[in-house]
Amino acid sequence: MKENELEQILVKFADLIVKVGLNLQPEQRLFIWAEQLEVAPLVRQVVRRAYQAGSPLVSVLWNDDREKLLRMKHAPRDSFEEYPAWKTDTRYQCTKRGDAILYISGKDPDLYQGQDPELVSLTSRVYLEHLKPARELTAKNETQWCVICPPTPDWAAAVFPDLSREAGEERLWEAVIKTCRLNKPDPVKFWQDYFLQIQEHAEYLNDKAYSALKFKAPGTDLTVGLPEGHIWMGGGDVTRNGIAFGANIPTEEVFTLPHRERVEGTVAATKPLSYQGSLIEGFSLTFKEGRVVDIRADKGRDALQSILEGDPNSNYLGEVALVPHGTPISQLGISFLNTLYDENASNHLALGSAYRFSLAGGADMSAEEFAAAGGNESINHVDFMFGSGEMDVDGVMANGTTEPVMRAGEWAFDG
Ligand code: ZN
Numbered sequence: 001m002k003e004n005e006l007e008q009i010l011v012k013f014a015d016l017i018v019k020v021g022l023n024l025q026p027e028q029r030l031f032i033w034a035e036q037l038e039v040a041p042l043v044r045q046v047v048r049r050a051y052q053a054g055s056p057l058v059s060v061l062w063n064d065d066r067e068k069l070l071r072m073k074h075a076p077r078d079s080f081e082e083y084p085a086w087k088t089d090t091r092y093q094c095t096k097r098g099d100a101i102l103y104i105s106g107k108d109p110d111l112y113q114g115q116d117p118e119l120v121s122l123t124s125r126v127y128l129e130h131l132k133p134a135r136e137l138t139a140k141n142e143t144q145w146c147v148i149c150p151p152t153p154d155w156a157a158a159v160f161p162d163l164s165r166e167a168g169e170e171r172l173w174e175a176v177i178k179t180c181r182l183n184k185p186d187p188v189k190f191w192q193d194y195f196l197q198i199q200e201h202a203e204y205l206n207d208k209a210y211s212a213l214k215f216k217a218p219g220t221d222l223t224v225g226l227p228e229g230h231i232w233m234g235g236g237d238v239t240r241n242g243i244a245f246g247a248n249i250p251t252e253e254v255f256t257l258p259h260r261e262r263v264e265g266t267v268a269a270t271k272p273l274s275y276q277g278s279l280i281e282g283f284s285l286t287f288k289e290g291r292v293v294d295i296r297a298d299k300g301r302d303a304l305q306s307i308l309e310g311d312p313n314s315n316y317l318g319e320v321a322l323v324p325h326g327t328p329i330s331q332l333g334i335s336f337l338n339t340l341y342d343e344n345a346s347n348h349l350a351l352g353s354a355y356r357f358s359l360a361g362g363a364d365m366s367a368e369e370f371a372a373a374g375g376n377e378s379i380n381h382v383d384f385m386f387g388s389g390e391m392d393v394d395g396v397m398a399n400g401t402t403e404p405v406m407r408a409g410e411w412a413f414d415g
């Protein structure tokens, strides 16, 4: 891609982020958390666009991955309980006072390859513990928040190991342009219309109010109970005070929360999972009464184990999401090794926290009330992909009869 072509894409991307992702309001501040210095060109375009939209203050906090890797390689081994708390405190303060929050990361999925798994796991636990207060606010949609993953050279090299770094980055940009629909004449208008289509599927499922979903595919035979009052959402989000926004771009999913104690059976992942700089591949999980009782993994078992050890509730599910197999992300046939893209190519589940807004009245419940209603809360929320073109999904009605929801990975009720 020529430099001026890339610049035009970045301008479109920034416009989409500010108008649809964040729906930044006049006079609203913006806080940006960026994970690699390489994403600076996009960050600068967002800063420009946000000020043009009337924001009085845009702050950028750099939390560079390369810096984290240097620490992992060279810092004293007994120093990893230390954390620069001012970073997560700042994020919490900004979220609390109602700034829009943008998280930008083009993470290298293999960042921590070859590093001590115990230190990797400790580093992620210490980070998540510090992040918890800020995350609790976004899990209630207290303010608009958005996650964006632009290509970076290291990430592209991991996705396309057989190409030169330059060619790999170009290919990844092409894929991101397609999936974020930056190739449409008006991406903002595209997403506003597309959100409405996704919302129709969520409404259909809400009218059905199934008591459970049954998933069948090679390696998977899983029943996921749905609590009373569960809400299917998708096609954008709404803050507690009624501002529409899009937490993920791209997004194709409709999702809700499982009943934390009513998940039974085995699920086989259909895509590798990149977790905190480690890759987990060829894995499956077995659940009994909602809890993970057995795990298998061809690669990255330590990392999978470390997710489950995050806290006791990391062994329970917090999200179930449906994504038709025919979406553009899925049809590209690329494993992005990045959850934002891979989860929108596939039915997925998340270990750990449920979103409070997935349950009627959930945002106003105490922790005990939320748990009693079937909601799970944890320092983790780790999505993993298990959908495919071979997956059938049935909905279980209140009277116990079932009806098709998906056949061979596609909606069964779309005709
Ligand atoms: Zn999801």
Ligand code: ZN
Pocket (backbone or CB within 6 Å): 319, 350, 381, 382, 383
């Ligand atoms: Zn999720």
